[in-house]
Structures are given as C-alpha cells and as structure tokens.
Amino acid sequence: MSLKISSAIEILKKHDLLVSSSVSDENLEVNNISYNSKEDQTNGIFFCKGNRFKAEYLDQAIKNGAKVYVSEKEYSKDIDRLIVKDASKALALLSAKYYGNPENDLFIVAFTGTKGKTTTSYFLYDILSRAYPKQVGLFSTVDRIVGPDPKDKFKSDLTTPESMELFRDMRRCVDNGLKYLVMEVSSQAYKKNRVYGLKFDIGGFLNITPDHIGPNEHPTYADYLNCKKQLMINSKVNIINRQTNDYDTVYAAAKETSDDKDIYRFAQSEVGDTDFSIRNKESNLNDSVFTFTAESDKAEDLQEHSEYTYKLGLVGDFNELNAGAAIIAAKKIGVKNELIAESLKSAFVPGRMEHINTKEHGTIFVDYAHNYASMNALLSFIRREYPSSKIKVVVGSPGDKGVSRRAGFAKVLTELADSAILTTDDPGFEDPADICKQIDDKIDHTKVEVKTILDREKAIRTMIESSNNDDIIVLAAKGNDAYQKTKGVDVPYPSDPVVAKKILKDIEG
Numbered sequence: 001m002s003l004k005i006s007s008a009i010e011i012l013k014k015h016d017l018l019v020s021s022s023v024s025d026e027n028l029e030v031n032n033i034s035y036n037s038k039e040d041q042t043n044g045i046f047f048c049k050g051n052r053f054k055a056e057y058l059d060q061a062i063k064n065g066a067k068v069y070v071s072e073k074e075y076s077k078d079i080d081r082l083i084v085k086d087a088s089k090a091l092a093l094l095s096a097k098y099y100g101n102p103e104n105d106l107f108i109v110a111f112t113g114t115k116g117k118t119t120t121s122y123f124l125y126d127i128l129s130r131a132y133p134k135q136v137g138l139f140s141t142v143d144r145i146v147g148p149d150p151k152d153k154f155k156s157d158l159t160t161p162e163s164m165e166l167f168r169d170m171r172r173c174v175d176n177g178l179k180y181l182v183m184e185v186s187s188q189a190y191k192k193n194r195v196y197g198l199k200f201d202i203g204g205f206l207n208i209t210p211d212h213i214g215p216n217e218h219p220t221y222a223d224y225l226n227c228k229k230q231l232m233i234n235s236k237v238n239i240i241n242r243q244t245n246d247y248d249t250v251y252a253a254a255k256e257t258s259d260d261k262d263i264y265r266f267a268q269s270e271v272g273d274t275d276f277s278i279r280n281k282e283s284n285l286n287d288s289v290f291t292f293t294a295e296s297d298k299a300e301d302l303q304e305h306s307e308y309t310y311k312l313g314l315v316g317d318f319n320e321l322n323a324g325a326a327i328i329a330a331k332k333i334g335v336k337n338e339l340i341a342e343s344l345k346s347a348f349v350p351g352r353m354e355h356i357n358t359k360e361h362g363t364i365f366v367d368y369a370h371n372y373a374s375m376n377a378l379l380s381f382i383r384r385e386y387p388s389s390k391i392k393v394v395v396g397s398p399g400d401k402g403v404s405r406r407a408g409f410a411k412v413l414t415e416l417a418d419s420a421i422l423t424t425d426d427p428g429f430e431d432p433a434d435i436c437k438q439i440d441d442k443i444d445h446t447k448v449e450v451k452t453i454l455d456r457e458k459a460i461r462t463m464i465e466s467s468n469n470d471d472i473i474v475l476a477a478k479g480n481d482a483y484q485k486t487k488g489v490d491v492p493y494p495s496d497p498v499v500a501k502k503i504l505k506d507i508e509g
C-alpha cells in the first residue's frame, strides 16, 4: 500500500481541506500510515488528530520514522507537513486512497439506528452468506469478518472503526475475495468523520430515540439526529422505518440525494403511505411468524410474491422490524424469498435474544437491551405474549457513561418487571454499589421486588434458583460480552450465556 504526496495534496485540495503545505519532495511515496505515535512509522505519513492529541506524540512519531505529518496545527518544522482544516476528514480520504480505494470493489450495505444495528446486520450477513458463500464481510459491534477463513474473524473495538482501520479492513475483504460488505454505522462514526466521503450502495435507518447524548458523545438530540441522518444523504438506495421518530427529517435526508424510486419504507402497523408492511401472525418463546406485504408498485417490483410469510428464529416484535430492513436489502440485491426465509428461520445473533430453555427454572433470555427504549421493547413484548408469566430481570448499568440509563432502568423495571436483581455491568471507575443504588432509589418498590447482588454470577444463580417453570428470566444489558470493564481493565467474565448454562448444569444436571 502506498500514497504519493502529490496525490494526497490533490485530494485535499479537491475537498477544500488543504490550508498550506510545506513539502520538499512531492514525488515522495509513503508506505506507512498511522495516527498512533507508538507504532513504527518508517517512511510513513502521520496524522495528528483528536481532542487529546499532544505535541510530544508527533515528536515520538518522527523518532519512529514518520516522513510527513498531517495536522490542523503546525506542531513541528522538522519534517514535511500538510496543514488541513480537519484532520479526521483528511485521515478518511487519504486512508481510502492509501488502501487503493477498496470501497469501489465492494457492494456496501450499512444500517444505522439507536437500536437494532447489530441484529439487522447479522440477519443480512447470514442471508447474503447463503446466497453468495465466501463473498460477504461484516463490520459489527460484536465481530468484524474480513474473509471466509475463521482467522479472518475478530472482535471489534468500535461499532464503526476509525477510518484508517475501516479502509484497511475493506482492503482485506477485497483481497480475500469478498464482494459484499454489511456494516453498522453509528452516529459517532459521522460525528468523528470515520466514514467521511464514503458512499453506501444501500443505507437502512431503523429508529432513533434519545441516547448517546452526553460528554464524549453528542451534545444534544439535534446533533445526534443530524449525525444519524447523514447515512441517508450518503446512500444510493434508502430503507426507512416508516414509524421511526423524526421520520420527516430522515425521509427528507434520503430525498436530498435519492429519487423516490430508490427509497423503500416499511412499517409494522397500519400507518399507510408505506411500501412494505410487516404483520405478526403468531409467536412463541422460540420464534415468530410474520407476513411481509408489498404495499406499492415499487415494492411489488422487488418481490417475486406480493406477500410472503417468514418464520424468524429470534423472538421480539422489534426483531421482525429488523428482519424487514434486512429482507428489503436482500431483495434489492436479488436474493430469492425462499433463501431469505431459510436464513431467518435459523437466525442467531450473539447476545441478542438468545434463549435458554431450562427443565424446571423457566425460560431464560440473554439480551443486550441496555437503555429504556430497548428494555421497554423487550419487556413489553414478553408481557404482551406471556401475560401470566412472572418477568424477572438481572441487570446493571455501566460506569462513566450513559448515566440516564440508570433512571431508565428504574422506570422500565417499575413498569414491567415482577422482580429484579441489580448487579455489576462494566463499572469502569465508578463503584458498582453506587450505580445499583442510583437505580434502586428510583424504583417504586410497591410494584417490583428488588435485591442487589454485586457479584454478577451470584446474581444470576440466585435468580435462576428462585425461579420456576412459569417464569421468564431476562439477563439484560451485557449480551455475550466476555469481560467486565473495571478501572480501565477488561476483567475476564465468562459471559451471561456461559454462566447461565453452567449454573443449569450444576442444578439440573
């Protein structure tokens, strides 16, 4: 991989990002790119970016071999430099070029939404992998898959990677023979210009509710919405949940760059003015059956049958909605209904509505729901489908972020749970006992029975041992995370599904 400095200058000028350049040899071709001074920078281009950047990082990068740096400030006159208006935008554009513009060789489908990005991405990844074996990549919060070999699958650090890693991993996808990429795009990705300049073949907008607002994330809801809707502006074909909050704003964003014929709307209830409708036919604790109906001419054109019935192996009405978005994307790519149906029937998403049937202790769901909106969607679904079951929840809230989730959990537990055990979930630098107390203080104890057990494994054991076959236990918010983020360290934790299965083995054999 390489980048010629003259070409970098040309790209920066084209995007009106170049403020000044001080370059001794425009023909220099760098073959190293980095924004982390600790790495080897031999014959490299180094990017000074981020609020916490310090001048000494550049000194270290120069010592480590950097030949050129890109920055919003002139920190040093010791090496060649390109001074730019925005270093994160420059990083995205120049990384794409450095890695040989792999995005041009991939059909990219991206999903955004406050909730459902991971689930929908896995649904579509599975569908496309059946239709086009060994040709599909996945960039999700859980895993990044850059090739067909098991060694090409690894855990993600961010939902949407930093632009440099994004283009690096797209390059790996292309080199490994992949043709399709399914990815999640977080609002932060737009806020931090991780996907700057990237055009998506298909973009899906699932929903938006107030979340991710606070220090280090978005200052206001308006800023959050503005970042999220960028996916619609930057997608050729748009898939939009007709029932999302701020639908008019999202639709207008899609219209900025796409014709009506390239915008597909879908809805779960009779809202009218939609292209597809999803209607639940039946559901149980293992799967749900729903019809997917074309409601407009362009929707008719996309499907072989104007109505098709799917069985989804992941319960929750919100998952039918996620499936709807994946179905439209798959249809647009040309996958047949039968193949989509086969895939959805056996859908599995790590840590999302994973269910464990017990012999004598009810049904256990492990689910990543970790704010009011997602817990409300989850517990309302269970309450509606199983009105006579007791809903028992084990949950904690993380430290150092998302403080509003604590009041959200108190509210949703009061409204919908029968009993709860509050426990530890990624306490960071906070005391988990304080976090649990903050949740507990806001719960109406006349409506829900609450205990605090800080040891998460003990909390799960206590809940399982005290439950019987009519109960539904929800192990919430941690999904299948195999760590507890504690004081800056990822302390290993076996994960909720593993813990629950081990306890069941102990007590049920």
Ligand SMILES: CC(=O)N[C@H]1[C@@H](OP(=O)(O)OP(=O)(O)OC[C@H]2O[C@@H](n3ccc(=O)[nH]c3=O)[C@H](O)[C@@H]2O)O[C@H](CO)[C@@H](O)[C@@H]1O[C@H](C)C(=O)N[C@@H](C)C(=O)N[C@H](CCC(=O)O)C(=O)O
Binding pocket: 035, 036, 037, 038, 049, 050, 051, 052, 053, 054, 057, 157, 158, 159, 160, 161, 162, 186, 187, 188, 189, 192, 212, 216, 217
């Ligand atoms: C707020 C935010 O998005 N921050 C991200 C961003 O940091 P930044 O550009 O501001 O950089 P910084 O942390 O100020 O550091 C300054 C620079 O100094 C460099 N450095 C630092 C130390 C050193 O010795 N040498 C050196 O060169 C660093 O490499 C960095 O380039 O760029 C970093 C990578 O370049 C990211 O790791 C970091 O994500 C942080 C860790 C994060 O957790 N972000 C969360 C909020 C996030 O993005 N979440 C969304 C999902 C949200 C959702 O669910 O919707 C996501 O997409 O994952």
Ligand SMILES: Nc1ncnc2c1ncn2[C@@H]1O[C@H](COP(=O)(O)OP(=O)(O)OP(=O)(O)O)[C@@H](O)[C@H]1O
Binding pocket: 113, 114, 115, 116, 117, 118, 119, 120, 141, 159, 206, 207, 318, 319, 321, 322, 351, 352, 353, 367, 368, 369, 370, 373, 374, 375, 377, 378
């Ligand atoms: N469409 C939806 N609407 C509301 N809640 C949902 C929806 N889809 C999933 N959920 C709930 O949210 C949880 C997280 O789902 P998922 O991981 O797919 O979303 P995400 O957008 O990737 O989340 P995050 O950004 O927090 O990683 C699920 O475990 C489920 O409880």
